[in-house]
Amino acid sequence: MEYTHKNLIHIKTSFTKxxxxxxxxxxxxxxxGKKGLVTEALKEITSIPSKEKPIYxxxxxxxxxxxxxxxxxKIQENREYASKPKIDPTAPxxxxxxxxxxxxxxxxxxxxxALTKEAERLLSIFSSMGFDxxxxxxxxxxxxxxxxxxxxxxxxxxxxxxxFRTEDGLVLPAHTSTMQNRALKKFGPPPIAVVLPGRCFRNxxxxxxxxxxxxxxxxxxxxKNVSLSNMIATIKTYLERxxxxxxxxxxxxxxxxxxxxxxxxxxxxxxxxxxGCSTCGHSGWIEIMGCGMIHPNVLKEADIDPELYSGFxxxxxxxxxxxIKLGIDDIRYLxxxxxxxxxxx
Ligand SMILES: [Zn+2]
Numbered sequence: 423m424e425y426t427h428k429n430l431i432h433i434k435t436s437f438t439k440x441x442x443x444x445x446x447x448x449x450x451x452x453x454x455g456k457k458g459l460v461t462e463a464l465k466e467i468t469s470i471p472s473k474e475k476p477i478y479x480x481x482x483x484x485x486x487x488x489x490x491x492x493x494x495x496k497i498q499e500n501r502e503y504a505s506k507p508k509i510d511p512t513a514p515x516x517x518x519x520x521x522x523x524x525x526x527x528x529x530x531x532x533x534x535x536a537l538t539k540e541a542e543r544l545l546s547i548f549s550s551m552g553f554d555x556x557x558x559x560x561x562x563x564x565x566x567x568x569x570x571x572x573x574x575x576x577x578x579x580x581x582x583x584x585x586f587r588t589e590d591g592l593v594l595p596a597h598t599s600t601m602q603n604r605a606l607k608k609f610g611p612p613p614i615a616v617v618l619p620g621r622c623f624r625n626x627x628x629x630x631x632x633x634x635x636x637x638x639x640x641x642x643x644x645x646k647n648v649s650l651s652n653m654i655a656t657i658k659t660y661l662e663r664x665x666x667x668x669x670x671x672x673x674x675x676x677x678x679x680x681x682x683x684x685x686x687x688x689x690x691x692x693x694x695x696x697x698g699c700s701t702c703g704h705s706g707w708i709e710i711m712g713c714g715m716i717h718p719n720v721l722k723e724a725d726i727d728p729e730l731y732s733g734f735x736x737x738x739x740x741x742x743x744x745x746i747k748l749g750i751d752d753i754r755y756l757x758x759x760x761x762x763x764x765x766x767x
Pocket of ligand 1 (some may be wrong): 449521594691692694696697699700701702703704706707
């Protein structure tokens with residue numbers, strides 16, 4: 423009797439310790455399972471002398487009730503914990519506060535940003551046209567931003583780009599052309615067909631048409647006998663596919679150090695049928711991107727022989743093109759997290 427009494431005390435002590443460490447399933451298994459400690463102790467009763475049976479029976483049943491009660495309590499705690507909302511430190515409101523905005527927010531499903539959706543649409547058009555995709559970097563160096571693109575040190579055209587610089591001389595890309603030299607080397611020798619999507623930054627005042635941060639998709643195509651008319655046809659094709667309409671197009675002169683000749687690609691305004699509206703500034707035409715034949719120096723810098731190969735490149739603003747397609751009149755909306763705006767797309 424002395425031994426069995428001590429055994430019950432031992433089981434209780436070990437259960438109290440386990441209660442902190444184990445989950446309710448493991449506790450149930452260890453103490454109340456088929457070979458559980460309490461189950462075994464209950465079986466002991468058959469080997470106890472009959473006059474001691476009532477005392478032992480009472481003790482072992484008290485222990486059993488104690489174990490069962492504690493396990494039920496643990497299950498209950500677990501349910502309460504599971505039903506409590508989890509803390510989300512990124513939530514734009516106090517998640518512990520049971521307010522109306524909180525329940526409204528929880529009932530909403532997130533979705534992709536309009537710009538992400540439009541960029542994906544554009545990239546899938548380029549993929550179907552046979553272009554590889556290589557994303558640009560968000561921090562780069564002077565060589566890729568300028569030198570490899572035929573802007574030697576001190577070149578006045580560097581000033582056109584309002585470039586942000588870090589204290590240790592790195593630059594935030596002001597255009598996705600920073601990837602041209604890398605792409606030509608990576609995908610060369612020609613034929614090369616690649617688009618380079620990425621985020622760009624310019625240190626300029628913001629207004630309805632300008633943002634310090636925006637997105638571009640650069641295109642690079644190099645092969646034997648590539649001409650300006652190949653460029654015009656390629657750009658016209660993807661713009662028509664993206665804007666889902668036939669376009670009148672023209673090119674006009676521009677200036678970039680990394681192309682020769684340099685062009686501005688202009689489309690007939692698809693909204694007013696070129697009769698003039700607010701989107702085209704009442705001119706009937708929209709200047710949509712810079713483009714041109716890749717400068718021989720840029721090809722040489724990427725170990726491509728300009729005597730043998732020629733190519734074209736373009737760079738357009740995804741934000742700008744998406745604004746035209748979606749009818750958004752202020753670029754700044756795209757970087758604000760205004761749900762009333764974002765839910766429209
Ligand atoms: Zn128009």
